[in-house]
Amino acid sequence: MMIYQNFAFIYDQFMENVQYQDWADFVEEVLNSNEIKGDKILELACGTGNVTGLLRKKGYDMTGIDISEDMLTIAQEKSYENNLKIKYLKQDMRTLNLNKSKYDAVVSFCDGINYIIEEEDLGAVFENVYKHLNDEGIFIFDISTEYKLKNILGQNTFAETSEDSAYIWENYYDERTRILEFDLNIFIEEDEMYTRHFESHRQKAHRSDELCSKIEEIGFKNIKVYGSIDFSPEKEDSERIYICVQK
Ligand SMILES: C[S@@+](CC[C@H](N)C(=O)[O-])C[C@H]1O[C@@H](n2cnc3c(N)ncnc32)[C@H](O)[C@@H]1O
Numbered sequence: 001m002m003i004y005q006n007f008a009f010i011y012d013q014f015m016e017n018v019q020y021q022d023w024a025d026f027v028e029e030v031l032n033s034n035e036i037k038g039d040k041i042l043e044l045a046c047g048t049g050n051v052t053g054l055l056r057k058k059g060y061d062m063t064g065i066d067i068s069e070d071m072l073t074i075a076q077e078k079s080y081e082n083n084l085k086i087k088y089l090k091q092d093m094r095t096l097n098l099n100k101s102k103y104d105a106v107v108s109f110c111d112g113i114n115y116i117i118e119e120e121d122l123g124a125v126f127e128n129v130y131k132h133l134n135d136e137g138i139f140i141f142d143i144s145t146e147y148k149l150k151n152i153l154g155q156n157t158f159a160e161t162s163e164d165s166a167y168i169w170e171n172y173y174d175e176r177t178r179i180l181e182f183d184l185n186i187f188i189e190e191d192e193m194y195t196r197h198f199e200s201h202r203q204k205a206h207r208s209d210e211l212c213s214k215i216e217e218i219g220f221k222n223i224k225v226y227g228s229i230d231f232s233p234e235k236e237d238s239e240r241i242y243i244c245v246q247k
Helices: 008-014 020-033 050-057 069-081 119-131 146-153 208-218
Strands: 040-044 061-066 087-090 103-108 133-144 157-161 165-174 179-190 193-204 221-226 240-246
Touching: 008 069, 008 165, 008 179, 020 050, 020 103, 020 133, 040 050, 050 061, 050 069, 061 069, 069 087, 119 133, 119 208, 133 146, 146 165, 146 179, 208 221, 208 240
Parallel strands: 040 061, 040 103, 061 087, 103 133
Antiparallel strands: 133 240, 157 165, 165 179, 179 193, 221 240
């Protein structure tokens, strides 16, 4: 099943309170503290381009890739409206290939990596990132943790309504496979009627030690894991962790 199709059109509405600005500031801080001079950034799973746009406004030369055409359509529209020059491309990060282009940093925020379920695919993503980075280049990504998928989302239902749309979000977590499956029922008003759309997503609760050993195998160095963008360490109840590594 394709995901982030109809959801794309209401995604931003329901992400209003997400800390996009903090994430963009975090990227800038990490790049400055590592004395990265170049300004070419590739964003994986960029979605509707919220972080992409903010980084462009900071002056970075941005390329965003995502597997969802609908998410990219919204991203593209926003970049035109805001007069931001950003290159958006439809690509699957598992098979990423940008014709030998190299970047000073690769970033991915808000669960992109949780959508990579298979071990093999995760290795392929990290290898692809490595190939697309300049020497000393930085890779920054986040994941929603096992704690969050199991204790906060797992077996819970969330719902939200707005003026012309609504969703019901039902979560099922399997402790054995560490996979969270969630069903999204989305209702969008069209001509005084609501159309129901359905999407089923799967996210994997990757553990930081497993991610780090995979990353190390590929050849990355300076591996840092944070429990928050204030650079504090990961805790047992961290809901999101941030991993920064260098080529
Ligand atoms: C929760 S959204 C996050 C979007 C954006 N990073 C943000 O912060 O709003 C997850 C995104 O991951 C994308 N995605 C999932 N699997 C992918 C893959 N294999 N390659 C590229 N993008 C992928 C989805 O299409 C979706 O846009």
